Amino acid sequence: MATSVKQILEQKGSVFHSVRPTDSVFDALSLMAQFDIGCVLVTENDHLVGIFTERDYARKVVLKGLVSRDIRVGDLMTPNPCTVTPTNTVDEVMHTMTENRFRHLPVVYQGRIMGVVTIGDMVKSVVSQQQATIRQLESYIAGDLAAE
Template sequence: MMTTVKQILEAKGSTFHAVRPTDSVFDALSLMAQFDIGCVLVTDSDKLVGIFTERDYARKVVLKGLVSRDVKVGDLMTPNPYTVGLTGTADDVMATMTAKRFRHIPVVEEGKVLGIVTIGDMVKSIVTQHEKTIKQLESYIAGDLAAE
C-alpha cells in the first residue's frame, strides 16, 4: 500500500511557518533560522500566495547585492507554488520533486494550507516503505506468512 501525504503529515505533524508578502526578507530569514527550516510559506489572509526558500535568498538577494532588511518577501518569493493534496502518494510527490527540483511542497486542500512536505520527508517515507516490504519478503521466504 502506498503511503499518502496525509499519512506523512500525521506522522511528522502539520506545523508550518508563514510570513506575509509585506514582511522583510530579513524577518523571513530570522524565522527560518529560529526553526532551522529551509523555507517559509507566504500567506495573505490565510491564503497561500507564495513560498520563500533559502535558494530564493541566495539567488535573488545575495547575488544581486540587495539588503535583506530593505527587500519585501513578496518581491522575491516564488508566487503560486506547486501544491499537493492529502491523497498524493509519496512516490508521486518524490517524482515531482525530482523532476521539478523542488525541496518543499505545501499541502493544500480546498484552499487551506494543511502543512508542508519536504524532500527529507519523502525519502524517509519511501525508505520506511521499502523496509516493510523487505521484512514481508524475508518472512515469506522463511515461510512465516503470519508475520505480516
C-alpha cells in the first residue's frame, strides 16, 4: 500500500512556519535559522500566497548584492507555489519534486495549509518502506527454510 502525504504529516507533525509578504528577508531567514528549516510559507490572512526558500535567498539576494534587511519577502518569494494534498502518495510527490526540482512542497486541503513536506521526508519514507519489505522477505525466506 502506498504511503500518503497524510501519513507523512502524522509521523512528522504538521507544524509549519510562515511570514507575511511585507516581512523582511532578514526576518524570514532568522525564523528559518531558529527552527533549522529550509523554507517558510508566505501567507496573507491564513492563505498561502508564496514560499521563500534558502535557494531564493542565495540566488535572489546574495548573488545580486542586495541587503536582506531592506528587501521584503514578497519581492523575492515564489508566488502561487505548487502544492500537494494529504491524499497524494509519496511516489506522486517524489515525481513532482524531481520534475520541478523542488525540495519543499506545501500541503493544502480545501484552501487550508496542512503542513510542508520535504525531499528528506520523501526519502525517509521510501527507505522505511524498503526496509519493511526486506524484513518481510527475510521472514518469509527464514520461514520457508525452517519448514524444509
